[in-house]
């Protein structure tokens with residue numbers, strides 16, 4: 001990889017997620033060379049991962065090739081590279097494709113699943129942060145339903161048909177709703193021999209309510225929607241252990257299950273190289289009001305991995321796509337100001353509201369002072385997600401899948417194309 005300084009300053013962005021992409025796009029007319037590095041050659045639309053896992057939509061429809069987004073941007077280059085180490089003292093990065101030089105560095109590496117140090121849970125529970133993990137989860141769900149059809153042993157059959165979602169934020173709520181809907185609409189239609197009442201769906205949440213970041217009305221309604229769909233909810237409850245079949249909760253409950261879906265926490269993900277003093281709660285990089293990493297003039301961080309701690313935001317901004325995108329756009333403007341020796345402008349977050357869907361015709365929406373739930377919230381959720389999805393083809397494919405699923409009350413994306421072995425945590429597309 002070229003290490004030489006180019007004539008224009010080189011802005012290197014690690015991560016082609018919501019933040020990194022927005023930053024690169026907004027540098028289109030800036031007097032800089034942009035180099036975006038990502039370990040995947042595509043951008044992932046994480047809000048719809050759960051629909052891939054539940055077999056509602058195709059995996060390809062929520063990914064988009066990063067190069068394709070920038071076809072018309074002359075100052076943009078992409079490299080498929082995993083950054084292993086940052087060297088702020090020499091303005092270089094160690095990557096799996098060699099050393100890379102930067103003038104300005106932006107760390108936009110997002111977050112990863114947090115198992116809070118519990119190795120046993122990490123081994124047996126299923127995370128869902130990227131497309132391969134969502135496909136593993138889809139395989140596990142479908143494999144276990146198949147297995148339950150041919151298993152005679154009653155306890156094992158019950159464990160195969162029991163699904164426990166851990167974490168009652170938007171991802172956990174959406175996932176448990178999707179599983180309950182699968183049971184309601186698909187199970188008896190396509191899995192002859194299985195009974196609805198034998199498939200159990202549990203949702204375990206540490207806080208006293210679901211969707212804790214939403215309004216009280218939205219939290220209560222989401223709970224009611226899920227209870228009406230026969231999801232058993234354990235609030236103020238924490239998973240203590242899971243050994244692959246027995247899940248123990250600190251409210252005294254033990255559940256036999258072969259399916260534990262972990263949506264209970266995230267932590268910042270970043271290459272090594274920054275001192276521990278730059279890392280704050282949630283393994284996030286502490287930055288100032290212009291996203292600059294404390295102590296470095298030319299290193300910045302945005303999105304989920306960054307914590308902009310100010311008197312107004314003592315915990316940083318929420319780990320959501322709009323925050324990452326707004327920080328990316330804002331930082332592009334500030335970088336241009338810095339290069340032109342102009343004063344920078346502190347970041348201001350515009351909270352546009354929160355949406356979560358529970359199932360068909362069921363969603364909750366908090367838009368400023370406006371709170372509503374049900375069909376219109378569900379329509380709005382669908383519209384907002386379609387509009388934010390990258391690529392015209394993806395928008396069309398997802399819309400078509402939703403329409404077909406809605407009217408057929410079924411879905412066609414339930415292929416086990418990669419057999420997932422929970423013991424080894426390996427996938428084997430050839431063996432089955």
Ligand SMILES: Cc1cc2nc3c(=O)[nH]c(=O)nc-3n(C[C@H](O)[C@H](O)[C@H](O)COP(=O)(O)OP(=O)(O)OC[C@H]3O[C@@H](n4cnc5c(N)ncnc54)[C@H](O)[C@@H]3O)c2cc1C
Pocket residue numbers: 014015016017018019020037038039040042043044045046047048049050081082083084108109110111128129170171269270271302303304305319320321322324
């Ligand atoms: C299941 C799920 C559902 C969600 N639902 C919603 C929702 O409904 N609404 C909402 O607003 N938000 C939602 N979020 C959160 C939202 O997706 C994140 O806030 C957003 O993706 C953060 O953007 P980002 O740019 O910081 O990081 P990401 O979008 O996570 O991008 C980080 C990028 O960095 C790359 N990367 C990481 N490490 C390296 C490395 N060492 N070298 C090279 N590349 C690297 C990754 O491959 C990735 O492409 C959801 C998240 C998940 C997981």
